[in-house]
Amino acid sequence: MKKQSIVIAGGGSTFTPGIVLMLLENLDRFPIRQIKFYDNDEERQNTVADACEVIIKEKAPDIQFVKTTDPEEGFSDVDFVMAHIRVGKYKMREMDEKIPLKYDVVGQETCGPGGMSYGMRSIGGVLELIDYMEEYSPDAWMLNYSNPAAIVAEATRKLRPNARILNICDMPISIENLMVKILGMNSRKDLNVRYYGLNHFGWWTSITDKEGNDLMPALKQHVSENGYAVNFDDSGQHVDSSWQDTFKKVKDVYALDPDTLPNTYLKYYMYPQDEVAKADPTYTRANEVMDGREKHVFGECRKIAANQTTEGSTLEIDEHASYIVDLARAIAYNTGERMLLIVENKGAIANFDDTAMVEVPCIVGSNGPEPITQGEIPRFQKGLMEQQVAVEKLVVEAWEEGSRQKLWQALTLSRTVPNGRVAEELMEELIEANGEFWPVMN
Incomplete structure (x- = not known):
């Protein structure tokens, strides 16, 4: 198997x-010769990279490691770009969540006004990465899991239609x-x-299972x-209370159509008032993450870098991310x-807009x-x-054209926003908060 550069x-x-x-856990399935880190925030990247360099030296010393803020160095000689950027970082996520809540509207990072706000920041960042990849490694594939995935996917479809991006x-x-x-x-x-x-x-x-037995x-x-709530054991998978609530709420979403099983995020569109009622407008999910995962991960990274060993580290393998290896292997x-x-x-x-970016099962091979x-x-x-596709398309058009009108329409059309007046007031506050990250809105 050819060794890959990422x-x-x-x-x-x-x-x-x-x-x-x-x-590193999956090198038998997906051998790697080189791992590079690219970020436009050198200080933040160094905190993570200095630890990851120690991890790679311990577990796979033959893999070459590079950290850089230079696009040419980062994107040259790579087979895959694994992209998970957050333009504006958690500070702007906090704004995405808290501004809508002032209007009794869902404050969430990918759904509703928060998702649109984040989307308007992400589009330019992801397009920039595609352009770097196409300039320096035109045969590479981008595996993009930058959020909000729906808006980013529509933007890449419309604005970079020939890009090798999944x-x-x-x-x-x-x-x-x-x-x-x-x-x-088991699996x-x-x-x-x-x-x-x-x-x-x-x-x-x-x-169904592999024998064709119906599991529905x-x-x-x-x-x-119970929704999707289960008794989580002590297997190391920490599930905090906000996620447990999300899994339980599926019961109400399921009741709307008992012929199917729903994605958890539908709760924000079907029962937005319930989500607003239980949200704390002064302490949102962004605050939880900054006080929880961010402090933990950065603290552990600093320890590893200082001690030049991973001994005693509590950093965990991201099991969920193993699908990235499955996808990269398939290609x-x-x-x-x-x-x-x-x-x-x-x-x-069959009975849906051909240009909509939909989520469906695909067979993946070297042609995509x-x-x-x-x-x-x-x-x-x-x-x-x-309705939701129209929202996403309007957001992308608003970004491309710098159109206040289209962004107002997108916000008004969202199931999470009660009316056009709230949409307009929300929009003006989001424009102000996102000044340096959004295009100029006319």
Whole structure:
């Protein structure tokens, strides 16, 4: 197997150490000759990179390691760009969450006004990475898991239509891991699933085991009573209370259409008032992450760098991220892996906009993804998805044209925003908060 060269774009992310550990754990399946970190924040990246250099020396000393803020150095001689950038960092995520809550509107990083605000920041950042990749390693593929994936995917479809980029999300994988726990099975790889939707906005229509046995009845029974909540053991997978609430809330979303099993994020669109009621407008998820994961990861990284050893470190392999290896392997070695990806519809959902970026199962090989057709979808889901696709397309058009009008329309159209007046007031505050990150809005 050819050894691969990778650049992680967003080298200073709190998720980067877990991804590096995961890559090193999978070298038998996906051999690596070089890992590069690229970030435009040198200080933040150094904190993570100096620790990861020690980790790589201990676990795989033959892998060459490079950290850089120079695009040419970062993107030359690479096979894969693994992109997880957060333009504006957690400070701006905090704004995305807190500004909407002032108007009794959902404050969430990928859904509703917060997601649109984040999307307007992310588009330029992801397009910049694509341009670097195409200039310095034109045969490389970008595996993009920068959020909000739906808006970013629409932007790349429209503004970089020929780019070798695959947009992916780990939420369905996390949910399938819960399903496996509910069923008492060992691995989500033992499931055959049919699924359709948009990113953070989809439904499972069929789940069987490898022998073809229907697993939906047992799952539906559990979900109707508990949502996706399960008893988490002490296996190291920490699930905090906000996620436990999210898994339980699925019970209410499921009740709207008991023929399918829903993505957890649909709660923000179906029951926005419940999410607002239990949110703390002074301490949101961004604060939890800054006080929790960010402090922990950076603290551990500093310890490793100072001691030049990982002994006693509590950094964990990001098991969820193993799908990134599956995807990279599928492209590098033409494995024909079946995976959920965000792709241009082009008939995958028969009665839906061909240009919509939909999330459906695909067979992935060295030429990229081949979507598996899901047939026609019911009116309920079709109506919801059409509304949401319109929101996403308007956001991308607003970014491209610097159009206040289109952004106002997008906010007004979102199921999370009650009316046009609130949409306009929210928009003006978001424009002000995002001054340095958004295009000039006319």
